[in-house]
Amino acid sequence: MQVDTPAFITPKRIGDERGFFCETYNAKAFKQAGIDCDFVQDNESLSAAKGTLRGLHYQAPPFAQAKLVRVLSGAIIDVAVDARRASPTFGQWVKAELSAANGAQLFVPAGFLHGFVTLEPDTHVAYKVDNYYDRESDGSVKWDDPDLAIDWGVDGGVTVSDKDANAQSWKVFNTPH
Numbered sequence: 274m275q276v277d278t279p280a281f282i283t284p285k286r287i288g289d290e291r292g293f294f295c296e297t298y299n300a301k302a303f304k305q306a307g308i309d310c311d312f313v314q315d316n317e318s319l320s321a322a323k324g325t326l327r328g329l330h331y332q333a334p335p336f337a338q339a340k341l342v343r344v345l346s347g348a349i350i351d352v353a354v355d356a357r358r359a360s361p362t363f364g365q366w367v368k369a370e371l372s373a374a375n376g377a378q379l380f381v382p383a384g385f386l387h388g389f390v391t392l393e394p395d396t397h398v399a400y401k402v403d404n405y406y407d408r409e410s411d412g413s414v415k416w417d418d419p420d421l422a423i424d425w426g427v428d429g430g431v432t433v434s435d436k437d438a439n440a441q442s443w444k445v446f447n448t449p450h
Contacts, residue, residue: 328388347396348372
């Protein structure tokens with residue numbers, strides 16, 4: 274069984290007075306859980322300010338990417354939107370709070386839009402992807418699109434890039450999936 278919806282994963286932490294140890298990724302264990310990806314690239318971002326929003330991003334086929342997202346320091350609300358037109362959950366979204374403290378991860382299959390907003394300053398996010406980045410296949414949908422009505426769980430303003438501020442609406446988005 275291949276996981277085709279976002280999956281929440283919280284690796285077991287083994288701790289003592291020094292701190293903890295955990296396996297954040299184990300190909301055999303993930304495959305047994307239905308997540309069979311050959312990750313090819315690790316990415317990391319630092320968001321200096323609380324309320325930094327990145328997304329909703331995608332890579333069009335043949336460069337679509339599945340992602341395994343986790344937080345190294347700080348905390349985020351992570352969001353995945355199903356952009357697969359033939360899917361019964363097309364246009365629906367899921368969200369989760371991921372933090373360094375809770376150790377939770379989100380697996381986002383290819384064909385989903387992805388974004389996050391930081392809940393703390395100096396938040397480091399790391400994610401594995403199963404395909405290489407391609408600038409020509411890169412795209413985004415408005416993070417605050419009323420047709421998606423995503424509850425980002427933040428009060429007040431957010432900081433976004435020019436790319437994200439000028440992203441296309443969900444209505445005009447012609448999903449490549």
